[in-house]
Amino acid sequence: xxxxxxxxxxxxxxxxxxxxxxxxxxxxxxxxxxxxxxxxxxxxxxxxxxxxxxxxxxxxxxxxxxxxxxxxxxxxxxxxxxxxxxxxxxxxxxxxxxxxxxxxxxxxxxxxxxxxxxxxxxxxxxxxxxxxxxxxxxxxxxxxxxxxxxxxxxxxxxxxxxxxxxxxxxxxxxxxxxxxxxxxxxxxxxxxxxxxxxxxxxxxxxxxxxxxxxxxxxxxxxxxxxx
Numbered sequence: 001x002x003x004x005x006x007x008x009x010x011x012x013x014x015x016x017x018x019x020x021x022x023x024x025x026x027x028x029x030x031x032x033x034x035x036x037x038x039x040x041x042x043x044x045x046x047x048x049x050x051x052x053x054x055x056x057x058x059x060x061x062x063x064x065x066x067x068x069x070x071x072x073x074x075x076x077x078x079x080x081x082x083x084x085x086x087x088x089x090x091x092x093x094x095x096x097x098x099x100x101x102x103x104x105x106x107x108x109x110x111x112x113x114x115x116x117x118x119x120x121x122x123x124x125x126x127x128x129x130x131x132x133x134x135x136x137x138x139x140x141x142x143x144x145x146x147x148x149x150x151x152x153x154x155x156x157x158x159x160x161x162x163x164x165x166x167x168x169x170x171x172x173x174x175x176x177x178x179x180x181x182x183x184x185x186x187x188x189x190x191x192x193x194x195x196x197x198x199x200x201x202x203x204x205x206x207x208x209x210x211x212x213x214x215x216x217x218x219x220x221x222x223x224x225x226x227x
Contacts, residue, residue, distance in 0.1 A: 004175035011158055013172060014079035017055050018048035018098040018105040023201045024176045025096065025107055030157065031116070033167040034146030039117030041135050041145055043109060044206045047185045048199040049095070051075055051104020061185060061192030064104035075104040080158030082168055084142070086149040091139025094147055096157065096170065110138050110186065110200070113208045121145070137210045179204060184222075186212055193218030 006029055014021055023046075031040040050057075051064030051072070059065055063072045063085065074083040075097055083095040083106045095106035112135045114121045121134045121144040128134045135141040142148075147155065147166065155163040157170040185193055185200045193215035202209045 004173040006171040007174055009080060009158055009170040009172045011078065011080045014096065014098050014158070015100050016098065018050055018107050019055065019199050021096075021098045022046045022048040022107045022199065023180050023182070024172060025109075026180055026201060026203055027173045027177045029115070029171045030094075030109065030112070030145065031169045031171070032145040032147060035165065037117060037120040037146070039121050039145050040115050041109075041112035041141060042115050043112045045111035045200070045202040045209045047108040047110055047201070048098075049106050049108065051099075054099060054103050054105050059192065059197065060190060061188040061197065062104070064106075068104070072104065074154045075106050077101060077154070078156075080156060080170070082147065082152070082155050082157050084147050084149045084153040084155070087139060092142040092147060092149040092152075093138040094142050094145070108138055109141055111136050111202075111208050111210045112141055113206070114144055132207050136208050177203065183212070184218070185215075186210065187215045188218060189215040190217045191221045194222040 025043050025046050028043050049062040050059040052067045064075045068076050078101045079097050081097045087093050094109045097106050099105035114134045124143050125134050135144040151164045155168045157168040160169045181204045182198045182201050
């Protein structure tokens with residue numbers, strides 16, 4: 001683990017391609033204040049997603065793969081805002097928008113360690129059996145930090161501007177972690193969930209990192225490449 005200090009994230013640092021920015025988010029801190037309660041999460045696992053026309057290859061696993069829609073509009077906006085979407089009609093998942101404004105991209109915050117505001121996070125996550133599980137997985141992380149779709153979609157984690165009763169602030173390590181791992185994204189269908197897109201990054205050995213699972217048809221797609 002790096003002993004690097006933290007500093008407020010800038011838009012310029014988040015304006016690169018998501019696959020390039022994502023590893024730099026490991027070890028970063030995201031703090032939210034919702035209904036007066038602050039929670040800080042140290043990020044331990046993230047996934048990059050590119051939109052249509054973003055980067056050298058199309059990303060079939062991205063919400064923005066077909067272009068702008070009402071749902072993914074935040075992904076096409078200014079870097080540093082948070083794209084909050086609803087998964088399976090239940091879980092609010094949180095992404096850091098990356099890339100220049102008008103170029104869609106985001107980094108899904110898959111897991112983290114709650115380092116401040118444990119009591120508030122535990123009240124929001126009553127099913128969690130241990131502190132480790134409070135933000136272990138993207139839906140759990142979204143619950144723990146209190147951001148909800150659709151009300152908090154678009155909140156600015158760089159400026160820290162109040163947004164519908166919430167504030168979010170992202171801090172990056174001055175020296176990014178050197179010891180990181182990468183591999184296929186979790187639960188993403190088809191080829192987008194294979195080693196063709198090794199855009200999941202995590203802190204090796206960290207207990208808060210979520211377990212890997214294949215998405216629908218992803219293992220078959222991976223096996224077909226090897227045959």
